[in-house]
Amino acid sequence: MTTVPTPVPPSSGKEPRTERGRRTLRKLLDSAAAEFGEKGFHDASITGITSRAGTALGTFYTYFDSKDEVFRALVNDMSDRVRMVAREALAGEMTALATERAALAAFLGFARDHKEIYRIVDEAEFVDPASYRRHYETTAQRIGERLRKGGESGEFREGLGEAHAWAIMGMNVFLGLRYCIWSEDASIEEITEAAASILQKGITRQPG
Template sequence: MGNSPATVTKGETIACNDAKAPRTERGRRTLRKLLDAAAVEFGEKGFHEASVSSITRRAGVALGSFYTYFDSKDALFRALVADMSEKVRTSARSALHDGMDALEIERAALAAFLRFAAEHKEIYRIIDEAEFVDPASYRQHYETIAARITDRLAAGVAAGKFREGLGELEAWALMGMNVFVGLRYVVWGGAEKTPDEVAARVNRLLAEGVLKH
């Protein structure tokens, strides 16, 4: 089994912990097709109703070729969760640039996540299902995101922008807020708020809290 991401195109990677890492560009493209098709299939039908044959049809890949890359539907699902986690990371990172202060970084990272979720609403169903299909993947997904937020908070403290004492607990609280505003305003929709507007409101909450000054 491959344990490192497989490069597809410049700037794009596939998390392959549960995939047999392909050695050719054609193989990497095929793996990408399978993961993309799996995201749609699992997102529409859920893990138990989804089938390998349907995923390969969506991907335009021969059924037998599936096992060149994955040992089972479970392995594909785990790889997909890891792949989505990586996409969340890269979408946030792409929105950041030098010169942003700590609060700007949180706003931009959340806005980028909300835009990603708007284009990939299936991520919520797939990650939620992971709690029961593969609890280790579910936990790793959130622990990885929380660790990144913890690092950002620490950087903000070091820069003198955030108060002392922020750490893992605050990172999990911030992550929970981000996840649920995404659910409400992106997945469920109907609120007519753009990702930037939602991120700005959350950013104001971070900056000002809820107490009347």
């Protein structure tokens, strides 16, 4: 369904140059997601990653210098994948509100399929604060950009800015935590309907 992005070059000079290299790097990052997601940063190990990937230890060092470095590459990779999943969901003509709804649905679907994303991104706050911050700042910027476009097209009201973007991101993140990570006791349709209804009309009773 979703395109898996070309992995981000982890260190300058260590980018894979062949398709086979890119596949190996992808496998290492997926194995790192499983290893860090299951064990957490401190208990995760490089041999745990290579053993999951079925690669030699030396292969790991072709792409990464350390556990810190593969963790950083993984957070950036997760961030990229969330971005791409949302972008793919937005193909075609859609109203601005439908766009927010589709972006949330795509994110929730991704989170259900990759529950480890919360633990990994959340642990980045402690292990790699710069990546943590960049993940949320770039996500909020993308939402802010959509709000700006929606304002220009006349669908969204004027005066929406960064704070509104952060508010929407927070809604999405916590809905994912509750309904994708902790439990799946509501459908993605129900959850996106709740969020979209807030964005459409707020929570107050409308006059008339």
